[in-house]
Every structure is written in structure tokens, then in C-alpha cells.
Amino acid sequence: MSVPxxxxxxxxxxxxxxxxxxxxxxxxxxxxxxxxCGSTEFGEYKLSxxxxxxxxxxxRNPPMGYEKYKPYMVGLIELDDGIxxxxxxxxxxPEEVSAGLKVEAVxxxxxxxxxxxxxxxxxxxxPVVE
Amino acid sequence: xxxxxxxxxxxxxxxxxxDRPIGSLFQEAAYKAMKDAGxxxxxxxxxxxxxxxxxQDQLNMGTVMADVIAKPGLPATRIEAGxxxxxxxxxxxxxxxxxxxxxxxxxxxxxxxSDVLPEVVTSSLVMSEEQEYTAYTGxxxxxxxxxxxxxxxxxxASPEEVGMMAVxxxxxxxxxxxxxxxxxxxxxxxxxxxxxxxxxxMMECSGIGDGAAALILVPAEDSGVEVAGSAxxxxxxxxxxxxxxLTFNAVKTAADRAxxxxxxxxxxxxxxxxHDDYTINGVLSLEALGLVEQGKxxxxxxxxxxxxxxxxxxxxxxxxxxxxxxxxATGIYQVAEVALQLRGAAGDQQIEGAEVGLAQxxxxxxxxxxxxxxxxxx
Ligand SMILES: [Zn+2]
Numbered sequence: 001m002s003v004p005x006x007x008x009x010x011x012x013x014x015x016x017x018x019x020x021x022x023x024x025x026x027x028x029x030x031x032x033x034x035x036x037c038g039s040t041e042f043g044e045y046k047l048s049x050x051x052x053x054x055x056x057x058x059x060r061n062p063p064m065g066y067e068k069y070k071p072y073m074v075g076l077i078e079l080d081d082g083i084x085x086x087x088x089x090x091x092x093x094p095e096e097v098s099a100g101l102k103v104e105a106v107x108x109x110x111x112x113x114x115x116x117x118x119x120x121x122x123x124x125x126x127p128v129v130e
Numbered sequence: 131x132x133x134x135x136x137x138x139x140x141x142x143x144x145x146x147x148x149d150r151p152i153g154s155l156f157q158e159a160a161y162k163a164m165k166d167a168g169x170x171x172x173x174x175x176x177x178x179x180x181x182x183x184x185x186q187d188q189l190n191m192g193t194v195m196a197d198v199i200a201k202p203g204l205p206a207t208r209i210e211a212g213x214x215x216x217x218x219x220x221x222x223x224x225x226x227x228x229x230x231x232x233x234x235x236x237x238x239x240x241x242x243x244s245d246v247l248p249e250v251v252t253s254s255l256v257m258s259e260e261q262e263y264t265a266y267t268g269x270x271x272x273x274x275x276x277x278x279x280x281x282x283x284x285x286x287a288s289p290e291e292v293g294m295m296a297v298x299x300x301x302x303x304x305x306x307x308x309x310x311x312x313x314x315x316x317x318x319x320x321x322x323x324x325x326x327x328x329x330x331x332m333m334e335c336s337g338i339g340d341g342a343a344a345l346i347l348v349p350a351e352d353s354g355v356e357v358a359g360s361a362x363x364x365x366x367x368x369x370x371x372x373x374x375x376l377t378f379n380a381v382k383t384a385a386d387r388a389x390x391x392x393x394x395x396x397x398x399x400x401x402x403x404x405h406d407d408y409t410i411n412g413v414l415s416l417e418a419l420g421l422v423e424q425g426k427x428x429x430x431x432x433x434x435x436x437x438x439x440x441x442x443x444x445x446x447x448x449x450x451x452x453x454x455x456x457x458x459a460t461g462i463y464q465v466a467e468v469a470l471q472l473r474g475a476a477g478d479q480q481i482e483g484a485e486v487g488l489a490q491x492x493x494x495x496x497x498x499x500x501x502x503x504x505x506x507x508x
Contacts, residue, residue: 009262012263013266029263055280055375056277056280057272058325059270061248061249062268064249066268074269074273075277076375086264086368086369086370110268122266
């Protein structure tokens with residue numbers, strides 16, 4: 001992972017920040033250069049940090065770089081503001097996950113690029129404790 | 131636009147060729163195709179290859195393969211569209227002949243997956259996804275498919291019904307000489323295999339194999355097999371961007387265009403080769419192709435509706451699961467198999483009287499799809 005490539009995604013990943021179309025109000029995460037309405041004018045938009053699990057899986061044979069975290073869960077989450085996001089689901093056993101599980105964003109380490117590379121961080125989601 | 135015919139077919143068995151380099155596989159398929167067509171006077175070359183950059187450190191694959199078949203001077207293009215590379219390359223080759231620009235095109239697919247470790251294959255597969263917010267999560271292609279699989283099970287079918295997609299592909303591969311796994315697999319064995327990405331089990335996933343397939347395309351005359359319809363369509367890359375992740379819009383759009391071009395309806399299709407890299411993707415493809423109503427494909431498969439004598443014979447030579455899935459070559463294998471069926475040259479796999487068949491090849495999780503419809507002439 002190159003430093004600029006990592007650095008330019010820091011704000012969206014660290015703050016869970018997307019964009020809102022100034023023409024039609026559509027909200028995006030991650031940001032897009034063009035809205036489906038055709039507009040290219042966007043403002044900043046802060047995503048909801050809570051939502052529900054729509055569907056999920058357990059990754060047992062991960063891609064390179066993620067081996068030491070296996071097995072881990074990845075889910076499709078619908079946030080309270082309607083935005084859908086893919087994320088790891090953590091701090092819970094797979095048996096305890098079901099569709100509709102309430103989850104909240106947490107800031108976590110994602111992976112390390114070897115001994116000398118970047119330590120990558122970002123969002124993951126965990127169950128909300130009522 | 132000129133009508134286009136498939137004049138030559140060359141396939142090699144999908145397997146792990148430890149002792150042969152990638153070029154040797156391509157050469158064998160290419161020579162078989164030229165021999166079959168009765169000509170070596172090709173005027174352009176399209177090479178479908180997905181992961182040579184990662185697996186062989188090789189780019190410029192068009193030139194490399196023109197060199198391999200000792201045809202320097204040939205215009206050559208490498209097409210990469212994830213695991214839809216083959217279907218998309220075929221589409222481009224069809225356009226080259228249809229437009230009148232080329233008169234005798236070779237379109238070949240090649241992939242050599244056994245040169246790398248399985249985790250490199252896993253990483254390669256997820257390279258077809260958007261990297262910064264999808265692959266970044268550590269998800270795999272199996273994992274993304276698994277999330278669809280779970281949604282489908284919640285609404286439409288049992289795990290066994292979806293798993294039957296793999297069982298039927300294996301049934302159809304028995305006796306197929308170019309299939310990687312030409313043996314039966316029971317639903318019990320599939321359901322007892324370890325989880326790959328819950329709820330997808332290992333025996334519901336296509337494997338790792340090396341393969342090459344080549345076709346020769348020429349202007350159609352009044353006999354042989356013509357390309358009746360050919361289309362490609364895309365969708366938003368991420369499942370999170372789609373309103374209904376269980377609807378493969380790229381497949382629907384490509385199919386609608388290809389059917390319209392061919393002047394056929396889904397009910398006119400006599401056999402289908404669909405993209406069953408994971409069982410659920412085969413099931414959802416049958417639905418998006420309009421061959422089965424939404425939510426009913428797994429049940430149809432379980433009730434033998436995709437068997438050789440079923441309503442819509444599907445994956446008649448084993449599909450991605452049992453013929454094998456050598457990524458960039460897969461889409462060319464599919465078209466070649468449909469062409470063999472329409473020629474009546476499918477041997478033990480023959481669907482009697484088949485006149486119209488389709489091949490559906492997709493990349494990413496249906497973020498790109500090629501649908502090619504072939505028809506028997508006279
Ligand atoms: Zn807009």
C-alpha cells in the first residue's frame with residue numbers, strides 16, 4: 001500500500017464521511033465523482049454510525065494480508081440514514097449474528113503491511129449494547 | 131453489420147499443467163481451432179486473460195500469444211474484464227468481423243492458475259472488486275457471493291436446493307473430455323464439505339485450474355453456427371450500491387440486448403452455459419437471464435429442470451464447477467461448448483436437436499456480464 005493511496009482515504013475511513021449531491025440530495029459512501037442524477041457538485045456528509053446487519057458471511061480463507069485475523073465476519077450493513085456499507089463485523093460470535101442485528105461503528109486496525117509498511121486503520125462494526 | 135459464424139473450435143482439458151508454461155496451453159488450443167476451421171489465415175487476435183500480471187508477471191498478453199503461435203505482425207489485443215474476460219473478448223471479436231474490419235479472427239482465452247498459491251488466487255479474484263471500500267474489508271469473492279447466498283436462503287430456497295446447482299454441473303461433466311472434474315458429486319457430499327464463506331461450502335465453489343480455449347470467427351454463410359446475438363453490460367461494482375443485490379442487472383441488460391439482437395425470447399433458448407463460479411451465482415444468473423422466474427431457479431435445479439432432458443439444459447459440459455474455471459479462458463470455453471452442441475458434436479453431452487444456445491459469463495459479482503447467443507444455421 002503506497003502512502004498517498006492510504007492517506008487520501010483517511011478522512012472517509014476514519015470519520016465515516018461521505019458526500020451529498022447538491023442537486024438531488026443523494027448521499028454516497030464512498031464518494032463518487034458523478035451522482036446518478038448527473039451532477040458533479042457535492043458537499044460533505046457525515047454518515048450515521050449505527051445501523052443494522054442485512055446479510056453477512058464468515059471469511060475462512062482470506063486474501064493475502066488478512067490471514068492472521070481469520071476467521072472474521074464481513075457484513076452488508078444498512079445505516080440508520082439508509083446508506084449501505086460493507087464492513088467487518090467484530091466483537092461477536094457468528095452464531096449471535098442475525099439479520100437486523102443493531103451495530104455501531106468502531107475505529108480499528110485493519111491490517112499491517114509487513115514489518116516496515118503502513119499499519120492500516122479504519123471502521124468496523126460491532127453490536128450495540130442496549 | 132455482417133453476420134458472424136464460429137468456424138473453428140479448439141479446447142484443451144482444464145487441469146493443473148505443472149510442466150507447461152502458459153504459452154504452450156494457448157498454442158495447443160489455437161492450433162486445434164485453426165485445424166478445425168481449416169485455415170491458419172487469421173487476420174487478428176484477441177486474447178482473454180485475467181490474472182497473468184499476478185500469476186505469471188506477464189502483461190502484453192496479446193503480443194505474447196501472437197509470438198507463441200509464430201504470427202508476428204498480427205494485430206493483437208488482450209482483453210481483461212475480470213472473470214468475464216472471455217465473454218467480453220468474444221463480443222469484441224464478433225464486432226471486428228461484423229463490422230467488416232476483420233475477415234478471420236482468432237479469439238482465445240488462457241489462464242494458468244496453478245503457478246501461484248491458493249491465497250494468491252483468492253487475492254486475484256477480489257481484484258475485480260472496487261479496492262478501497264470493498265476489498266479493503268478483507269472480503270473475498272466467495273464472501274460477497276455468500277452474502278447473496280444467505281439473502282436467497284432467507285427468502286427462496288433451502289441450502290440443498292441451491293447446492294444442487296453444483297451437483298447438476300458435476301452430473302453433466304461425466305464423460306466430458308475437457309472437463310477438469312468429470313465425476314459425480316452427491317448433494318450429501320457437497321453439504322458435508324467445510325464452509326468456505328458461510329453459508330457457501332467448499333464443494334459449491336469452482337476450483338483452481340489451467341486452461342485455454344480458442345475460436346475462429348468468420349463472416350457467416352448459410353450453414354454452421356452463427357452468432358445470433360452478442361452483448362455486454364455493466365452494473366455498479368459494489369453490492370452496497372445496488373438497490374436489490376439479488377438482482378443481477380448487468381446480466382438482465384446484457385441478456386435483453388442479446389435476445390433482441392437474435393430475435394429470440396428466453397423460452398426459445400435450448401441450452402445455457404451460465405456462470406456458476408459459486409452455486410448461488412449460477413442460480414441468480416438463471417433468473418436474471420429470464421430462463422426462470424425470480425426466486426424459482428434453485429427449486430427448478432433441484433427438480434431436475436436444468437438436467438439434459440429438463441426445461442432448460444444448463445451447464446451441459448459441467449459449467450465452471452466441474453468443467454473448471456480458468457478465469458480468462460472460462461468465457462471462451464462456454465461459447466465453444468454451446469457451438470459444439472449446436473454442431474451436434476457434443477458427444478455424450480449432446481442435447482438433441484439444440485438450435486439456439488447461450489453463454490453467460492460475468493466478472494466481479496455480476497458487475498460486468500457478457501451474453502452470447504448462438505444459433506445453428508440450416
Ligand atoms: Zn444527484
